[in-house]
Amino acid sequence: MSDQKASVLDEVRKFHQNTRQHQPFVPGATEIWPSGATLDEQDHVALVEAALDVRIAAGSSARRFESQFARKMNRRKAHLTNSGSSANLLAVAALTSHLLEDARLRPGDEVITVAAGFPTTVNPILQNGLIPVFVDVELGTYNTTLERVAQALGPRTRAILLAHALGNPYEVREIAEFAADHDLFLIEDNCDAVGSTYEGRLTGTFGDLSTVSFYPAHHLTMGEGGCVLTADLRLARIVESMRDWGRDCWCEPGESDRCLKRFQYQMGTLPDGYDHKYIFSHVGYNLKATDLQAALGLTQLAKLDEFCTVRRRNWRLLREGLDGLPYLWLPEPTPGSEPSWFGFVLTVDPEAPFTRAELVDFLESRKIGTRRLFAGNLTRHPAYINQPHRVVGELVNSDIITDQTFWVGVYPSISEEMVDYMISSIRGFVARS
Structure with missing residues (x-):
């Protein structure tokens, strides 16, 4: 590596350290995204080094x-x-x-x-x-x-x-x-x-x-x-x-x-x-x-195992923290599996005294990001209604997912403090409903 290139990469490390300093979590002000990239100094340097080498x-x-x-x-x-x-x-x-x-x-x-x-x-x-x-x-x-x-x-x-x-x-x-x-x-x-x-x-x-x-x-x-x-x-x-x-x-x-x-x-x-x-x-x-x-x-890739560990931890904390809460159907791992979770999915009981929209609006107002379980029932979307397809059985659960389901994040940038805030927010909403 040339001295000039090494100097540039050293400046990149300093830039990362100066601009990506850890910010304290402020409940209700700090965004908790449902998903996102977890990037560190090595990631920043790797991208710039590839750019310096014009590996396009x-x-x-x-x-x-x-x-x-x-x-x-x-x-x-x-x-x-x-x-x-x-x-x-x-x-x-x-x-x-x-x-x-x-x-x-x-x-x-x-x-x-x-x-x-x-x-x-x-x-x-x-x-x-x-x-x-x-x-x-x-x-x-x-x-x-x-x-x-x-x-x-x-x-x-x-x-x-x-x-x-x-x-x-x-x-x-x-x-x-x-x-x-x-x-x-x-x-x-x-x-x-x-x-x-x-x-x-x-x-x-x-x-x-x-x-x-x-x-x-x-x-x-x-x-x-x-x-x-x-x-x-x-x-x-x-x-x-x-x-x-x-x-x-x-x-x-x-x-x-x-x-x-x-x-x-x-x-x-x-x-x-x-x-x-x-x-x-x-x-x-x-x-x-x-x-x-x-x-x-x-x-x-060098951080994959660590990322999976944090995803599992966050999911477990949410599952334990929300266990026994009425009106919400909690997720379950498939028997025999050890998931590396992408998100924590919740389904609002159709008999609940609140709607999914009301709970989602409340969480979003508290800076807790949510997402639907993707498209829900795809056969109900305009893109697929007139496409050739076959349906086997009733899509009852797919319709419930369309109407009642959403998920919150577990990705590695979510701290235990953030998870605790998510749990207390959901429990507080349900208790007041």
């Missing part, structure tokens, strides 16, 4: 992050993307590849998913000409069950795509076994659940593919960013091709001839020896991340 495209940091994250998540391959939404799009699109031959998904095939979730779990199904089959979820865990998934199985069902709700794993081992027994693909949307385990095994390791988001609200952040992970090298190759314009070549940026036969391929109806760097085997995208993002991701 995917490069060495991106490759290093992919390797380290795949190892951390017990997968053979990880491919960075520009968002978690893009990761879901790539995961579904990969299953339509001609390289999967007869196993590939085709337009009109069905994919089982839940109605109560986030749009980008469902959108890739529709964007690839597939049919979402919506099932309901359980209140308490806010996940669906093997029984509901099994009831949704039809003659054109080819895949299952489910998110672990707010970090709480669904019955993923059982559903993975069901998928295998019926020759279905399983995609785990693990965007809210990095670090969660089910029966002692990390979520994101049960499916054929899993996805992660690095948006600031999530367990790790790159600002924007996402990832597709798999243990299947054939699927990894397809994901990489579709992420990188659909090209057939697997050379890294700046490489020219990793396969040692760059001008010896003949594919499609192209002339023999056409440059492999410009042969395209998929109708793909450009969904790559940058080294600026990956540099931040590397420093964040």
Whole structure:
């Protein structure tokens, strides 16, 4: 490192220390966000160093992050993307590849998913000409069950795509076994659940593919960013091709001839020896991340275990502090799981003497941020009403979630003092109602 660069980075450290000093928590004045990035001096320095090196495209940091994250998540391959939404799009699109031959998904095939979730779990199904089959979820865990998934199985069902709700794993081992027994693909949307385990095994390791988001609200952040992970090298190759314009070549940026036969391929109806760097085997995208993002991701990754510990602590304190409170249905971890929680979800009893809106307005007035459980029942949104889909069973709980449910934060920047304030605020509101 040059003396000049070292001097700049030293100034960055000083800048961080001078501008990010700990501010005391002032109840009712300090914002308690439901989610957000937890950034320290190392994160600040990593971003500036990458900028000084003008690493503005995917490069060495991106490759290093992919390797380290795949190892951390017990997968053979990880491919960075520009968002978690893009990761879901790539995961579904990969299953339509001609390289999967007869196993590939085709337009009109069905994919089982839940109605109560986030749009980008469902959108890739529709964007690839597939049919979402919506099932309901359980209140308490806010996940669906093997029984509901099994009831949704039809003659054109080819895949299952489910998110672990707010970090709480669904019955993923059982559903993975069901998928295998019926020759279905399983995609785990693990965007809210990095670090969660089910029966002692990390979520994101049960499916054929899993996805992660690095948006600031999530367990790790790159600002924007996402990832597709798999243990299947054939699927990894397809994901990489579709992420990188659909090209057939697997050379890294700046490489020219990793396969040692760059001008010896003949594919499609192209002339023999056409440059492999410009042969395209998929109708793909450009969904790559940058080294600026990956540099931040590397420093964040080193803190993942600590982040998960604080999330679990905050959730536990909220659960204990609100236990026994009337009119509020409290969340429950799925049996056999250890969630790395994304948020603390609350459902207002429909018979309560107050509404969700009244409780949310009260909390927001006290600077306690809230969020809905994403879209609630997606089938009720204008974007999906006229889209092809199938519903299995009544979406009773999804409707309750739409009308009665919200969540508050547990992310690592929330202190125990803030949690105590959240508990006392909620208890005080209920007592006065």
